[in-house]
Amino acid sequence: MFRALLLAIVFVSACSSASPLEVQVVDDAIVTTNGPLRLTVTDALAQMGVLWARPTATASQSAVSVTNTRYGSTCLYALTGHADVGTSTITLVIAYSQRLTSCTKELRSLTYRADISGLVKAPYDLVVIHDESGKKDTVLTQHIVVP
Numbered sequence: 627m628f629r630a631l632l633l634a635i636v637f638v639s640a641c642s643s644a645s646p647l648e649v650q651v652v653d654d655a656i657v658t659t660n661g662p663l664r665l666t667v668t669d670a671l672a673q674m675g676v677l678w679a680r681p682t683a684t685a686s687q688s689a690v691s692v693t694n695t696r697y698g699s700t701c702l703y704a705l706t707g708h709a710d711v712g713t714s715t716i717t718l719v720i721a722y723s724q725r726l727t728s729c730t731k732e733l734r735s736l737t738y739r740a741d742i743s744g745l746v747k748a749p750y751d752l753v754v755i756h757d758e759s760g761k762k763d764t765v766l767t768q769h770i771v772v773p
Contacts, residue, residue, distance in 0.1 A: 656700060663709040663718070664741045669699040672735035681754050681766045689743045690770060692718055692754055698736035701729035709742045715751045716742060716770075722758040745772045 648659040656667045681694035703722045710717045718740055754766035 656705075658706065660706075660708055662711060662742050662744045663707055664743070665705065665707045665720075666739045666741075667700060667705045667736070668738075669701075669734045669736045672697065672733045674733060676735070678735075683752055683754070683766065683768050683770055685770050685772045687773060688745050688747075689741060690716060690745060690750070690752060690772060691742075692740040692752075692766070693737070694720075694754075694765070695735050695737040697733065698722075699729060699734040700736065701725065701727055703736060705736075705738055707738075707740055709740070711742065711745065714749065715753070716745075717753045717755065718742065719755045719757055719762075722756065724759070747772055 650657045654668065658665045658667075678695045681692050683690060683692045685691075702725060704725055705720060705722060707718065707720045709719075720738060720740065749769060749771045752766065752768045752770050753764060756763050756765050
């Protein structure tokens with residue numbers, strides 16, 4: 627039931643978006659494709675006191691991957707994202723939207739992996755922005771070279 631409700635919410639959000647989105651639920655992960663961006667969101671049980679650092683970024687052949695974990699769950703938050711790729715810059719915006727749902731009180735960790743593909747071999751200035759409730763924070767600025 628939860629998966630069906632979650633998929634329906636994601637589908638409605640995707641249909642109201644200005645850009646074409648593809649949303650799937652795969653092995654308890656929500657996978658959204660938006661242009662060059664493939665955003666995979668999962669959650670798991672967490673322990674109190676665990677501190678997560680800022681996002682990490684890695685480059686591979688024609689792609690950049692950004693990963694981040696924080697407290698939260700897919701029940702509590704809907705994550706969407708988009709990547710703007712320029713000739714020397716990549717701006718990744720991850721939006722956290724709080725859902726109007728009743729979730730369990732267990733402590734969970736919310737993880738996303740953003741894979742930006744189709745990049746040419748070049749150096750890029752990567753900027754990652756988290757947008758939560760209209761408040762935008764730049765959480766990572768990194769010079770990265772795509773081999």
